Amino acid sequence: MSSYKLIDEPSPSLMSNLIVSPVLILLIGIFGPLLYTPPMFGRYWLPLLWFIANSFFLGSPTRLKEVAIALAGGTAILALFWAPWPNPNYFPYARILISAVLFFTMYMLSNLQSAPFELHEYLKEHER
Secondary structure: OOOOOOOOOOOOOOOOOHHHOHHHHHHHHHHHHHOOOOOOHHHHHHHHHHHHHHHHHHHHHHHHHHHHHHHHHHHHHHHHHOOOOOOHHHHHHHOOOOOHHHHHHHHHHHHHHHHHHHHHHHHHHHHO
């Protein structure tokens, strides 16, 4: 007997035991740099990379949109880093703007990834 497949159902991955809640990634991306700052400006690109990896581990049906949002946010952060600021007094405000772009991007990714994660948790709970 054949069964039906939900369109929004995450497809299982070989690394499905590495799946983390997107809210946890968001909170670590926001509060993690208070405890530890990774080298090479990792506070700006590591959370985005973690969201992309989590999307592929989850088998999210919206993974292409998540990758596009992460790349757009990373590109915006990089453009703000390289922007020629006319006055050195603007640097503190530039850092705030860069953090705002990063937090907005992480919020968008967390919001987009939360529905497939909840479905994954529901299916994992009923597998037992």
